[in-house]
Amino acid sequence: MATVKDFSVEEKLASVIKLQKIDSKRDGIQILKGELPIEVSDLEDEIEGLHARQNRIEEEINGMQQFIEQKKLVIKESNDLVKKYEKQSDNVKNNREFEAINKEMEMQTLEVKLAEKHIKDATDEIGEKAKALEIAKKAVSTKETNLKGKKGELEKIIAETDKEEKQYNKLANAAREHVDERLMMSYDRIRKNYRNGLAVVPVERDSCGGCFNAIPPQKQSEIKQRKKIIVCENCGRILVDDELNNAVEVK
C-alpha cells in the first residue's frame, strides 16, 4: 500500500480538499447551534448562583426566627418573675424589702420591653429578607423558563444533526489520514486563524476564494498544473483550481 508520501501533488491536494469539505460541513452544524451551547451553560451557572443566594436568605430568616423564639422565652421568664414578685410584695415586712422587690420588677419589665423591641426589629428584617427571597425566586423561575426554551432548541438541533455530525467526524478522521503531514499542519494552522474555517479555497473569478485578492494569470496556470502546493500571498490559504475543487465530492 502506498504511503501518503508517494502520492502526487494532485492527489495530496484532492485529499486536503476533501478534508476541507468535510470540515466545512461540520462547521455548518456548529453554526446551526450558534450561541446556544454557551447560552445554556451561562444560564445554568446563573441559576446555580441564584439558588445559592436563595438558600443563604432562607438560612438568615431561620436564624432570625430562632432569635425571636429565644426572645419570647425571655419575655415569658420575665413575666413569670414579675408575677412572682407581685405575690411577694403582698407579704413584705418593711419598706426596704418593698423597694427591693419593686426594683426587681422594674428590671424585669425593662427586660420585656427590650426583648419586644428585638422581636420587632427582627420581624421587620425578616419582612425585608422575605421580599429579597421573593425576588430571587422570581429570577430563578424566569431564568429556568428561559433555560428550558434554549435547551429545547439545542436538543432539537442536536437530534436533527447528531447522526450527521458523527458521520462527518468519522469521515474527517479518515480523511486526515490521507493528508500529507506538512500539509496537515498548515491546514490546521490556517483553519484556526480564520473564522469561516476555510484553509483550502478555489480560485474564483481570478481571485483567491478566501480573501478575494487577485491571482496573477501566471500563478493561476501554476495552480492548474497541480505540480506544487501554492498558497495565497495575501491570506496564506491553500489555493486549488476550480475544476479539482469541484471534482472532489463529499456526501
Ligand SMILES: [Zn+2]
Ligand atoms: Zn487569499
